[in-house]
Amino acid sequence: MESFTPIAALIGGxxxxxxxALLLWVNGRIAGxxxxxxxxxxxxxxxxxWRLAFLVGLVLGAVIYRLASGDTLVVTIEASWxxxxxxxxxxxxxxxxxxxxxxxxxxxxxxxxSPRSVFATVMFMSTGMATVFVVRHLL
Amino acid sequence: MARMLIALTxxxxxxxxxxxxxxxxxxxxxxxxxxxxxWDPSLAIVMAGALLIAFPAYRAAMGRARPLLAERFDWPxxxxxxxxxxxxxxxxGVGWGLVGFCPGPAVASFAFGLAKSFVFVGAxxxxxxxxxxxxxxxxxPLPASA
Numbered sequence: 001m002e003s004f005t006p007i008a009a010l011i012g013g014x015x016x017x018x019x020x021a022l023l024l025w026v027n028g029r030i031a032g033x034x035x036x037x038x039x040x041x042x043x044x045x046x047x048x049x050w051r052l053a054f055l056v057g058l059v060l061g062a063v064i065y066r067l068a069s070g071d072t073l074v075v076t077i078e079a080s081w082x083x084x085x086x087x088x089x090x091x092x093x094x095x096x097x098x099x100x101x102x103x104x105x106x107x108x109x110x111x112x113x114s115p116r117s118v119f120a121t122v123m124f125m126s127t128g129m130a131t132v133f134v135v136r137h138l139l
Numbered sequence: 140m141a142r143m144l145i146a147l148t149x150x151x152x153x154x155x156x157x158x159x160x161x162x163x164x165x166x167x168x169x170x171x172x173x174x175x176x177x178w179d180p181s182l183a184i185v186m187a188g189a190l191l192i193a194f195p196a197y198r199a200a201m202g203r204a205r206p207l208l209a210e211r212f213d214w215p216x217x218x219x220x221x222x223x224x225x226x227x228x229x230x231x232g233v234g235w236g237l238v239g240f241c242p243g244p245a246v247a248s249f250a251f252g253l254a255k256s257f258v259f260v261g262a263x264x265x266x267x268x269x270x271x272x273x274x275x276x277x278x279x280p281l282p283a284s285a
Contacts, residue, residue: 003170005161009181012160013188019152020189021196026145028206029213031153033243038267050146055246057150062250064151065158073158075248076166077255079238084255088245088262090234095242095263096270098227099217102241103153105228107189109215111197119220120228127232132172135237 020108023054032104033058034095094124142208154247160185163248165239172236220281227270 020031027050040051066073079087095101098120100109105124109117161167162185170179205211217224235241240248240259248256 003167003177003179003181005179005181006184009160009184010188012156012158012162013185013190014192015152015156015159016185017189017192017196019149019156020193022145022152023149024196024200024206024212026207026209027142027149028209028211029146030215031149033153033241033246034267037242037246037264038271041264042268042271049143053143053146054150054153057147057152058154058157058243058247059249060147061151061154061156062158062163062247063154065155066250073161073164075164075251075253075256077238077240077253077259078166078169079255081255081258083237084259085262087234087238087240088259089266089269090230090237091241091245092234092263092266092268093270094227094229094231094234094266096227096267097273098224098231099215101231101243102235103243106186107193108197111190111193112201112214114215116215116217116220116224120224123225123228124232124235127229128172128236129174131233131236132169133175136173136176 016103016107020103020111024108030104030108032100032108034092034101035099035104038092038096098124145208153243154250156185156189157244157247158250160188163244163251165244167239168241168244169236169239172239222281225281 023029023031036051036054040048100117100120105117105120110121157163162182167179168182171182200212238259242263245256245260245263
């Protein structure tokens with residue numbers, strides 16, 4: 001557990017929760033990234049302004065952190081190109097089918113105590129853990 | 140216009156949170172999912188921190204008639220725990236476990252300009268659009284024992 005970073009995780013989590021609270025209280029919208037992104041792509045003429053603004057903000061927040069921290073954070077994507085592509089298709093297909101991802105089900109849905117979201121979060125967490133177990137320890 | 144600015148601000152806050160907590164780094168996320176390896180529980184703390192704010196904020200909003208700058212709350216309407224939810228969540232979990240990216244961090248990681256981020260998001264979008272083409276059949280709720 002040497003890489004455990006509880007303080008940074010807590011601060012980051014509080015900010016994510018604040019973002020979800022702000023979007024809900026002022027705009028009445030759920031901060032679920034998959035829903036925001038897939039609706040923006042599938043229905044670009046309908047209610048797209050705020051969705052685009054949110055996604056631009058998402059990238060901008062990461063840019064601001066990079067600049068402010070002096071580029072100390074390293075992003076490591078170990079997956080090979082075929083695995084990366086397969087994983088992307090599965091994540092897109094699965095989040096559309098189940099109507100949410102880590103933010104929509106995992107944070108906003110659990111905050112509403114939605115049975116669907118609690119169920120989905122347990123399922124994608126355990127399936128993700130099982131997948132890593134198979135890839136890292138069995139294959 | 141005000142709503143666009145709020146959405147932008149919420150996005151920036153969200154993106155900052157994902158980067159500060161390092162959830163934007165697939166290696167960090169995979170270390171959380173690797174429970175039998177050198178386990179890193181950070182992701183659980185991130186979710187707990189987010190819920191510490193979101194839970195009371197959502198509770199409070201559920202008791203209100205309307206948000207500050209919109210006509211109504213856009214609450215999700217789906218209620219049933221059905222096969223689609225189960226299948227979708229499991230497929231998502233497999234993809235998440237293969238790469239370590241879920242949609243939010245993958246989009247935010249554009250800030251790092253890595254080709255793999257763009258390919259992953261392109262593949263995600265393609266997968267989502269395929270799922271949208273599935274017939275919108277009314278699927279049965281899962282039996283309670285499932």
